[in-house]
Amino acid sequence: MGHRLLWTPGLSIVTDKARVGILISGRGSNMQSLVAAAREKDYPAKIVTVISNRPDAPGLAWAAAKKIPTVALDHKAFRSRDAFESELQKALDAAHVEIIALAGFMRLMTAGFVARWQDRMINIHPSLLPSFKGLHTHESALAAGVRIAGCTVHFVRHEMDAGPIIAQAAVPVLSTDTPVSLANRVLEAEHALYPEALRLVAAGRARVEHDKVVISEDVNQSVPLFSPAFNK
Ligand code: GAR
Numbered sequence: 004m005g006h007r008l009l010w011t012p013g014l015s016i017v018t019d020k021a022r023v024g025i026l027i028s029g030r031g032s033n034m035q036s037l038v039a040a041a042r043e044k045d046y047p048a049k050i051v052t053v054i055s056n057r058p059d060a061p062g063l064a065w066a067a068a069k070k071i072p073t074v075a076l077d078h079k080a081f082r083s084r085d086a087f088e089s090e091l092q093k094a095l096d097a098a099h100v101e102i103i104a105l106a107g108f109m110r111l112m113t114a115g116f117v118a119r120w121q122d123r124m125i126n127i128h129p130s131l132l133p134s135f136k137g138l139h140t141h142e143s144a145l146a147a148g149v150r151i152a153g154c155t156v157h158f159v160r161h162e163m164d165a166g167p168i169i170a171q172a173a174v175p176v177l178s179t180d181t182p183v184s185l186a187n188r189v190l191e192a193e194h195a196l197y198p199e200a201l202r203l204v205a206a207g208r209a210r211v212e213h214d215k216v217v218i219s220e221d222v223n224q225s226v227p228l229f230s231p232a233f234n235k
Contacts, residue, residue, distance in 0.1 A: 020049040021205035024100035026091075026108040027055045031062015032190065033106035033127055033197050038069065040198030048205035052098035054091065056110050072098060078110060088116045104201055105159065114161045122167075122211045124159040125204060127197050129189045131155060131171055136164035141182040141189070150230040152176050152185060154193045156200035158211060167216045169209050170200040175230035 023041070025034045034053060041050045053066035058075035067073045074094045081087040087110075095103065105126040117124070130140040132155040135147075144152045153173040160166035172192040176185060203209040208219045 020047055022051045022099050022101045023048045023104055023201065023205065024052045024054060024095050024098055024102075025050060025066075025104045025106050027053060027060055027062040027106050028057050028109040029060050029062060029107050031060065031065055031106065033193055034062050035065065036194040036198055037104060037106065037201060038066070038071065040202070046198075046202065046205075048102065048201055051100060052094065054094055056087070056108070062107075084111075084113050085115075088113060092116070092119070102201075102204060103159075104197070106197070111163060112159070112161075117159055117161045120159070122158050125156055125169065125200065126159050126164070126166070127154060127156050127193055127200075128164045129154050129186065129193060130164075131173065132157060132164060132168060139182075141185045144176065145180060145182060145185065150176050151228060152189055154189050154196055156197055158216070167211050167214055169203060169216050169218075170196055172196040173228050175228070175232075178231075 023037070025037060027034050031053075038050050040046055041048055050071060052072045052074060053063060054074040054076060055063040056076055056078040057063075058077050063073050063075060076087065076090055076094065078087045081090070101123065103120055103124040105124065108126075128136070128140070130136070130144060131151070131153040134149070135143045141152070151173050153171055155171045156169045158166040158169065172195065174189050174192050200209070203218060209216050210219075211217075
C-alpha cells in the first residue's frame with residue numbers, strides 16, 4: 004500500500020498507485036468525489052472497481068457509464084452474510100484491491116471480514132463521531148441542539164460507525180436548519196473530506212498506532228470554528 008516507486012525495464016521510475024475498491028449501496032455522490040480526485044495525476048490512489056449490494060443503485064450505473072469496472076452483488080440472493088462476503092472477497096481479489104472505501108455502503112460486515120481488512124478499509128459517516136452513530140444522524144444532531152455538526156472518515160472496526168478516526172470536517176448548524184438542509188451542507192463537506200482522507204491512507208501517511216491514527220507531515224489548523232459566529 005502507499006505511493007511506491009518501481010523500476011521497470013528500459014524505463015526510469017514509474018509510480019504505483021494504491022488500488023481502491025469503492026463499496027456503495029445507493030446514490031454514490033461520495034464515490035463520485037473519490038473518482039474525480041483519482042483522475043488527478045499525482046493522486047496516490049486508483050479506483051479499480053465499484054461494487055454495490057443493490058443492483059439498482061444509481062451510483063453503479065454512473066460508474067459503469069464512466070467505464071469503471073462495476074460489480075452488482077445483490078445481498079438478498081445470498082443465504083448468509085458469510086456467503087455474501089465470500090463473493091465480495093472474490094470480486095475484491097479479482098480487481099487486486101488493496102484499500103476498501105465504503106461510500107454509503109449500508110451493510111454491516113462480519114467480524115471476520117473486518118479483521119481481514121483491518122486498517123485497509125475506511126468509511127465516511129455524516130457526523131462528528133463518536134456522536135450520532137447509525138441512521139438519522141442529522142435528525143439526532145438537531146434534536147440534541149448541537150451548534151456544530153460534521154463528518155468523519157475512519158478505519159472500520161466491527162462496531163458500527165466506530166474505529167480510528169482519520170479526518171473530520173466541522174459544519175455549523177444554522178437556526179433555520181432542517182434535517183435535509185443540514186444533510187446537504189454536511190454532504191458538501193463529505194465530498195471535500197473523503198478524497199483528502201483517502202489520499203493520506205493511500206500515500207501511507209495515516210497509520211494506526213494503539214488504535215489511534217497518526218498522520219505524518221500533519222498540517223495543523225489552530226483556528227477555532229464558532230457557531231454562531233458572533234459577528235459584531
Ligand atoms: C453519505 O452521507 C454517507 O456519509 C452516509 O450515507 C450517505 C451516502 O451518500 N453513510 C453513512 O451513514 C454510513 N453510516 P452517497 O451515496 O451520495 O455517497
